[in-house]
Every structure is written in structure tokens, then in C-alpha cells.
Amino acid sequence: MKNVKKVLGGLSLVLLLGLIVGCGSGKDASSSDSGKSADPIQKIKDAGVIKVGVKEDVPNFGYMNPDTNKNEGMEPDLARLIAKELTGSEDNVEFVGVTAKTRGPLLDNGELDMVIATFTINDERKKTYNFTTPYYTDEIGFLVRTADKFTNIKSLDGKTIGVVQSATTKDALEKQAKDLGISFNYQELGSYPELKTALTSKRIDAFSVDKSILTGYVDDKTEILKDGFSPQEYGIATKKSNEKLNEKLDELINKWKKDGTLDEIYKKWHLD
Template identity: 50%
Template sequence: MLTRRTFIRASAFAAAGLALGAPFALTGCTANPNVLRVGTKIDVPGFGFQNPETGNIEGMEVDIARELARRIKGSPDALQVTGVNVTTRGAMLDNGTLDATLATFTITDARKKSYNFSRPYYTDHIGVLVKKSSGITDLKDLDGKTVGVALSATTRDKLTAAGDEIGIHMKFAEYSTYPEIKIALVTGRVDAFSVDRSILNGYVDDSTMLLNTQFAPQEYGVATKKSNTQLADQIDAAIAAMQDDGTLRSLEERWGLVDDAPAGDGKGGGQDA
């Protein structure tokens, strides 16, 4: 869980995009056939988060990237990690800066038209984070309220559909990074912060809480460029092997991402982080 001090420092790192000379710090991605160039988030605790104390990027998706490098390139150190967000993770695949992204990238039919996706390595559900003092305890309480969401995510459409089902209307404010949305929530510019629940768990503090509401499962996959089918096949095979040998489950446990609770009623569909 983020303390206020850690959160503020982490937000500064995310905004500045600093490159620090430490293992798995943000790094440039010069093409090297012996190295796997992977984009991960730097603002999602548990998945991809730049530690403000060390500058290192840490999380389950970074560890999966290390496993992919080991299984495909022969060494877990044959890896370059670059920080990405919801607007850059696809663009950096498109321009050849990255070979793959592991960045809470939800698999959708629309996205499959642009990228190859591996089989899912993690399944999540949409959630809503609010301030405890807000009086918001259920989705219906968001009627007339402003919800902070990420640019290029489908959260807005999914929440709108969920609201239509129960007869409420929400307003939305879009941001490039999750720390920006959390700051907007803390400062009162938005009334709620919505993205996948496991992401929101990293932004819970003494003044905020997750609503019990959650929606249909959404599956994260490793994205690669459409033209690189060989790498896509290698990654998919490696993810399958990691499922079979228990590596994925072990990493979920290591990073506190195991969620054996049953899904909610599924109203409104899921969220594409």
C-alpha cells in the first residue's frame, strides 16, 4: 500500500520519466536481437512500479518479462525495460521502439486488429475508488458525479453502460497516468477513480476505499507487433509454459495479486486498462 509520501514521490518519478542507472530502471531501447525490449507501467504497484527509493521498476509484469527473456533469449538479464503508459504502450510497438508490452493491456477484439496478443497471463475486474468522506458507497451514488479514468481505456464506455442499466448519469475526466487520477481524487477534481481493481489496490490509503462493485473479468495479454509473428508465437508458448509450471501463480502470490473472490454480477461489462 502506498503511503502519502511514497505516492507523492512516485508520482514525481512517473511524471518526469527519469532514467536512473540501476537494474531495471528506465532505459533506452536500442535494437539488439539478443535482448528483449519490453514496455511496462511505472505507476501501477504490484504490476509495474518505479520504486522511488531505488529507481528500479518492480512488479509482476517485470518478473514475467524476465521469465520471457530467460525462456526466449536464454537469460533473464537479456532484457531492457522501458516505462510506458496507456497512450505510449501501443505507439512504441508501432514505431519499433519495443518488442513487446506487458502493461496491464487488456485483450479486446478491437486491439487484436492492431496487435498480436498472447494468451492471458492475468484476469482482473473493473473497480471504483472513492474518498471515505464522500458518502459514496455504491454505483448508484455516482449519479451526477465526475469519475476519473485513463485516456484510451474503455472504462468510460463500460461505466456509462452500467449507469444506463440502473438509471444514473456520470461525467468523466480523462488523464494520462494513474497518479494523476489519484491526485485529482485527493484534491476533489473528481469524485471517483475507476480502473481495474488490482490497480486501484495500489492507490488505497487511509482516506480512500474501494466500492464492492466490480464488473466482468478482463484479461491481460502480452502485446507484440502484428508483423512479428515469430516472437508472438514464442511469447505465447512461454506464457503457456508459465501457466503449466506454476510460475504465473507464484508471481501473483509474490506481488499480492491473487484474488480468489467470486466476480460480481457483471453488469456493465469490463474495463480495458
């Protein structure tokens, strides 16, 4: 009986020591893993790919070419340059199509490393996301039907303006209208192609967004008014916690501004 107690006591001691060692090992492993994930740049290098949110309906900026099934435009090109810097190859990019409504949530839930999708920098958004220095500056304008003979912003007084959902355009229009002593009605739709269709079918009187975006939707029956307002600065957005990644991206944008790389991309996509 005594021998049995000794054996059981010995086993209990072994099990206790095993639990202590096991817990200690688990803590070390957890610390190691958290240390690894704390560096977003290293995480990208380990994965060997960057996940980037881009527009797929904005010719020249971000467009899914149905003939080649490839993402084209200045923003996908910018993403490829970043991939080369961070992973060694321009091909190491996973593009995810986003809209003004989905780009924030997809960044929030970790499905994207960054968003390069005509994301306008403003003070309210900077409370939620990191933004790099602007890689492009534009202004808001209006696409109208040529036959309607609109000449400037004031000629659109009382008209219905089409804007994309969740964009900053409507707020800017409201401010501009107040400054000019006029008013607009609005129709909010989910995408730029939908807005162009609404303009063509005369459900709206003007399609309003940044002028460079509008250039992709001009045809022989439409024109962009000369009037523009509210400068729009586009930046690369990352999660607020990814400060190190933002610093690296900011460094790259500033370098490409100075060495002419961005100018070459502008010219390639007729954005100069």
C-alpha cells in the first residue's frame, strides 16, 4: 500500500511539473507570436504578399479591365511598386475591389493591409485611420449632359445631383451650395457606373465627384463643367494601430514624389 502511495505521489509530482513547464512554454510561444504580429511590415514579408483595396470602376485610377481581367490604373501601379519594396516582387499583390462604402470596414476587420482607392484625407477620417502624405490632389466637379447647356455651378441651382454613397462629396456640395446661396437635391447610388447610367437616363441632372474620376465617364453627349471646388487629397490608408507601416509608406510616397516616379505614373494614366 505504501508503495502504491509513493508511485501515485510521484506521478502527481510529474504531472504538476509538466503543467508548470507547459504553461511556461505556452507563455513564451504566445509572447513570441504577439511580438511577430506586432510588426505589420514583417507580417507582410512573412506572408510574401500585400492585400490592397482598390477601386474597380474608376478608369485611370482603379479599373478592372474585363478584357484582361487585370486591375489597371495609377493606384494598382502604386500598389505594385509598394509590393516590390516590401516583398521583392511587383507580382506579390492581392487586389480586393472596394467601394467608398466598403473600403473602411474591410480595413477595420483586417482583410486588407492598406487601401489605395481615391480615399480623400480629412480630419474626421484621420481619427480612425492613418494616412500617408497625399499621392494625388484633385477637386470636385460636375459631369452634365451637353444638351442641357449648364454653364457653371450656379446654373445647377435646384437640380438633382448624383453622388456615391459614403463619399465626402455630398458634404462638400452642401457647403459650396450654402456659400453660393443655392441648393441641390441629391440621389445617392452605390457606384460610379450607376451614377453615369442615372445621368444618361435623365434621373439626375449632374454626376458629381472628383474631376479626374469624371474624366473616365465623359462621352460625346456629356462634358465636365469648368467650375471646380474643394481640393481633394488622396492618401494611402492603414489601420490606426499600424503606425510603422504608415511611416514606411509615407517614406516611399515622398521618395517617389522627389525622384519623378509619381509623375511618370500620372503621365501613363493621363492624370498629369
